[in-house]
Amino acid sequence: VLDPRSRPTPVVPQTEPLPLVHSGSIVDNFRAALDGIDIEECEAHGENAFFVCDLAEVYRQHMRWMRELGARVQPFFAVKSNPDPYVLQLMASLGLGFDCASQPEISAVLALPHKPDPSRIIYANPCKAASFVRNAAKNGVDYMTFDNGDELAKIKKYHPSAKMVLRILTDDSSSLCRLGLKFGAPLSEVRGLLKKAAELDINVVGVSFHCGSGCKDPALFGDAIRRARWAFDVGAEEGFKFDLLDIGGGFEDENFELISAVLREAIAEHFPLEGGVRIIAEPGRYYVSRAFQLATNIIARRAAREGINDETSMMEGLDMDDDDEHKPTAMYYINDGVYGAFNCTLFDHQVVHPVVMTLSDVFQDSQQEFGNLEECSVWGPTCDSIDVVQQAAKLPVDVLSVGDWLRWENMGAYTICAASQFNGFRKSLVRYTIDAEPEVEARIRALLA
Numbered sequence: 001v002l003d004p005r006s007r008p009t010p011v012v013p014q015t016e017p018l019p020l021v022h023s024g025s026i027v028d029n030f031r032a033a034l035d036g037i038d039i040e041e042c043e044a045h046g047e048n049a050f051f052v053c054d055l056a057e058v059y060r061q062h063m064r065w066m067r068e069l070g071a072r073v074q075p076f077f078a079v080k081s082n083p084d085p086y087v088l089q090l091m092a093s094l095g096l097g098f099d100c101a102s103q104p105e106i107s108a109v110l111a112l113p114h115k116p117d118p119s120r121i122i123y124a125n126p127c128k129a130a131s132f133v134r135n136a137a138k139n140g141v142d143y144m145t146f147d148n149g150d151e152l153a154k155i156k157k158y159h160p161s162a163k164m165v166l167r168i169l170t171d172d173s174s175s176l177c178r179l180g181l182k183f184g185a186p187l188s189e190v191r192g193l194l195k196k197a198a199e200l201d202i203n204v205v206g207v208s209f210h211c212g213s214g215c216k217d218p219a220l221f222g223d224a225i226r227r228a229r230w231a232f233d234v235g236a237e238e239g240f241k242f243d244l245l246d247i248g249g250g251f252e253d254e255n256f257e258l259i260s261a262v263l264r265e266a267i268a269e270h271f272p273l274e275g276g277v278r279i280i281a282e283p284g285r286y287y288v289s290r291a292f293q294l295a296t297n298i299i300a301r302r303a304a305r306e307g308i309n310d311e312t313s314m315m316e317g318l319d320m321d322d323d324d325e326h327k328p329t330a331m332y333y334i335n336d337g338v339y340g341a342f343n344c345t346l347f348d349h350q351v352v353h354p355v356v357m358t359l360s361d362v363f364q365d366s367q368q369e370f371g372n373l374e375e376c377s378v379w380g381p382t383c384d385s386i387d388v389v390q391q392a393a394k395l396p397v398d399v400l401s402v403g404d405w406l407r408w409e410n411m412g413a414y415t416i417c418a419a420s421q422f423n424g425f426r427k428s429l430v431r432y433t434i435d436a437e438p439e440v441e442a443r444i445r446a447l448l449a
């Protein structure tokens with residue numbers, strides 16, 4: 001049995017054998033792992049927070065993708081969202097391509113067992129370091145994006161045979177993370193950039209866009225396809241023969257079917273099959289978010305502090321504007337926080353909710369209403385006050401105490417990969433499972449072999 005404390009979370013494939021993959025549900029795996037942790041006796045780090053990843057969830061998301069979009073759109077997994085070695089290995093075996101943002105991500109993909117062909121990688125960062133471009137050229141990674149003239153000059157110098165994809169700006173106003181603030185050529189610049197590419201004799205093969213990470217409005221995908229069609233037509237006028245459309249990431253679990261319906265219709269209208277354009281996408285969070293859950297231990301607890309104004313109210317002449325109503329009743333301190341896996345609450349604007357997993361150390365795992373739920377704040381383990389995971393979580397204060405465990409769902413995207421070790425706290429490790437019917441489990445194990 002994997003001891004989740006024994007190994008750092010690998011962010012790139014490793015040469016040593018990967019850890020055991022268990023069976024059963026995520027919750028069963030939490031229970032099994034917690035059975036092996038004795039808070040009274042364990043060594044330092046023994047009660048650390050840890051993830052359980054259900055690889056079958058990644059597999060199911062892929063089947064769902066193939067059902068909805070597979071006929072026309074080939075997924076290139078956005079490695080940045082979670083470069084877990086098992087996840088990458090499973091995806092490589094399932095035939096996905098990879099969207100890489102940097103040379104280390106490219107190396108991670110090319111180091112996978114049964115090394116994927118470099119043509120299955122798109123280096124989808126419009127602003128790249130010169131050394132990374134040279135490295136991509138050396139490794140045969142030809143597909144890469146650009147959105148500015150300086151990048152074209154760099155490509156001419158370091159990778160003249162690259163197959164460039166022009167990233168255009170589209171409406172990303174309904175997304176969690178607005179990538180258009182940083183990347184994407186406005187349509188007014190498209191013709192000029194293509195003229196410059198022609199002058200430099202650079203091979204531009206297509207167009208890409210990104211509707212923003214965590215896109216809430218499916219209609220924006222339809223609008224983006226229309227803009228891409230316009231850019232294709234400009235490309236033809238400037239003498240290029242584009243044959244690749246990259247529709248980016250932004251897909252969310254909850255609205256995936258709605259986005260897919262919009263895409264199928266827009267693609268059929270603007271990029272019909274007969275046109276011969278190959279279409280790829282760069283989904284990240286869609287594939288991994290639900291597959292990972294995190295268990296955290298309550299390492300400390302205190303009664304909520306009186307409001308600042310309560311103290312000042314005792315001093316003459318100071319404002320006494322009390323706000324008793326929204327004061328949390330207790331402050332819980334857990335052993336992962338915003339400098340670790342919960343960086344997703346800051347960088348990715350995620351909102352997370354705890355599920356009580358043990359009460360007085362007895363396994364409960366329940367989302368049921370425990371009689372007396374109170375609004376509490378939940379804090380990470382560091383000494384920084386920005387390290388607050390949830391300002392107002394509803395928890396059963398009367399019965400939940402130090403030593404108990406909380407579970408956090410949907411923790412697979414933009415969590416582990418951006419965690420730091422600030423204050424000396426280690427990154428949370430991963431225990432793997434496959435929760436599926438026996439035939440599906442056997443198939444996933446074969447894909448991982």
Ligand code: PLP
Pocket residue numbers: 078081099124125179210212213214215248249250251282283284285286
């Ligand atoms: N592609 C690019 C270029 C990105 O920058 C990102 C996210 O930042 C993605 C794909 C993945 O987006 P998502 O996880 O929302 O699917």
